[in-house]
Amino acid sequence: MTLVFSGICSHGPGITGRADLAPPELRDPFYAAYRKMGDAIRATGAEALIVIAAEHFANFFMNNMPAYAIGMADQYEGPIEDPDWLRIPRQQVRGDADLSRRLIAEVQQTVDVAYAEEWKFDHGIMVPLHFLDPANALTIIPANINCQGPPLTPLHRAFAFGRALRRAADAVPQRIALVGTGGISHWPCTPDSGRINEAWDRDFLDRWASADEARLTAYTDAETYADGGQGGYEIRTFIAAAAAAGGKGIVDFYAPIPIFSTGCVVGWSEIV
């Protein structure tokens, strides 16, 4: 029917897996904002949730690394990580292969996605779902942007991907919600883990809130790497979400939380 929601949220295995190491005064408001966004999605009557993720070698490897991918199965499973380590139980997640097929066919008119008839969710999708859809009530359509293994897709194509998903969502009968999930600045899985560039994050979020394509796509990868770390490459998911929405964004929560290894954000955009 139409896109009814477009939001952004940080992921990271530490957000659930290292919950007890985080200062409660930062952690609890972040969790609350995350859950509030789940309420906001349910309030729209969304039947399916597209999760634009930046997965971490759970499904895609350098033998065949798609710039963009969309899942096309009736069922997914996750997390791929040790459930005790991530503190999210292994579970089945409901998909909709037919809905995926229609979305993919429309997206393919302008953006060249790989389709995937199986998909193992890693923390990049499971952490958001843990907060946004704890009852496992939504149909999930996983989508992915390669933000890990260079050569990476250019930012203006990530914007085009968001526009294509919007056109596709508007063309199917269902009410569709969407979230982009990444990190902003972060240096994950390195000895630098916990390093966060708050000024860079806040500047990015200001551009994200403006939904201005030129400002959002003005970074080179070298600049992002220098200022935002290799984790900063994941801004592509937020750029796509902004492009899908088209309207101004509101940051509901932002705080650097070092033990979660990323700047932690929850926000959503006006659908215009």
Place this chain on the structure above:
Amino acid sequence: MTLVFSGICSHGPGITGRADLAPPELRDPFYAAYRKMGDAIRATGAEALIVIAAEHFANFFMNNMPAYAIGMADQYEGPIEDPDWLRIPRQQVRGDADLSRRLIAEVQQTVDVAYAEEWKFDHGIMVPLHFLDPANALTIIPANINCQGPPLTPLHRAFAFGRALRRAADAVPQRIALVGTGGISHWPCTPDSGRINEAWDRDFLDRWASADEARLTAYTDAETYADGGQGGYEIRTFIAAAAAAGGKGIVDFYAPIPIFSTGCVVGWSEIV
């Protein structure tokens, strides 16, 4: 430096594997035209050959089916098929990962390719190389368009892929040749194997020779399936080659050869 050659040629395992079952008066001129195109490529001084193929589940499966892919390795191997069945010995083929990386980065500005750091060549690449580069002298850059597992990429995107490859070839220091390899009408691997729609083939080749984007991309997949069989989906590779060249095409050889299961063509285009 620039694209120095753009051609098209039919593939099919029967072209080598069932050579002895074919009428010599059709087979021999086809082989001769194929080899002549190899001479023409060598005459350009090409250092690398991009092969736009439509591979057949040798590397890519529905778990992660890329619309477009480009290899990024220093070495490939093939054929994946039984060498006795295909009558092409198993061999190593030289690639160039650095050249691939530069081509991919440029292509990704407009077309969203998957990159592949390994690639097993099937008959779709090995049959052309058997005729075009029997001495294994060229550096090969494999590229792929999904023509097998629907949902398939739209024809206008295949044209865009050809344009992107052209832009990329023009941006690297090497002299680059390119061939698109597919079938025209054919019903391969079915009891219909050998069925060929010559009138449809000749009409398609006329459009290919015109290099007219609108005429080349006017088919729906349903029309192609009805008139050209599921093998006809592979016209995408020829469309991409025409787009890369930009100029008029010349059909050097065309004949339906039923035991080869496809309309057999060799042709090339003016680079403009």
Place this chain on the structure above:
Amino acid sequence: MSLYQVQKLLFELNRDPAIQRAFEADGGAVADRYDLTEEERRALLEPDIGLLYVLGVNGQILMHFAAFKQIAWADYLQRMRDGVRIHGPIRAGVYKMTTGLDEKVAGV
């Protein structure tokens, strides 16, 4: 979904000599790794090329499996025709038969 599993087995078999050796030694053990119906399992292990064709296995996957099983080209085509004769038209995919049951377009 189950057809996806049949095709996945064949895709992996077609490209991996180690799985080919395992399949030759104990096809059932290889089949156990995939989520197959009894009919699919039987078709793979026999092998019943005609039934695999009718189930909707993509021809580009099935052809290589037939070659691996040392089935000659003419025999491969005939087994698909026999499959359609026994089980009816293909149930999925784009590799439908468009010629007559006794037609041999390429003479084989």
Place this chain on the structure above:
Amino acid sequence: MSLYQVQKLLFELNRDPAIQRAFEADGGAVADRYDLTEEERRALLEPDIGLLYVLGVNGQILMHFAAFKQIAWADYLQRMRDGVRIHGPIRAGVYKMTTGLDEKVAGV
């Protein structure tokens, strides 16, 4: 090219419980399936997390291997620091260390 093989082993290990069991039972036999240098093989089997990090294994792949090996988060970070101390900066990839050898940004 060889780093690609190290990462491929870890990618496949990280996502497949059957390979995880095989690796626990006989890591050398699993390693034999990949085209590895002696240094890479040793780093994988020991495991020498610090050396794998320096060799350029993508952090998103290495982190899961460390978790599989029951290495706690703080220990995982320290092993990477120790790897850089012993072997020098990373030799490939984008997961370079930008903080000091004795710096612990998140307190661990």
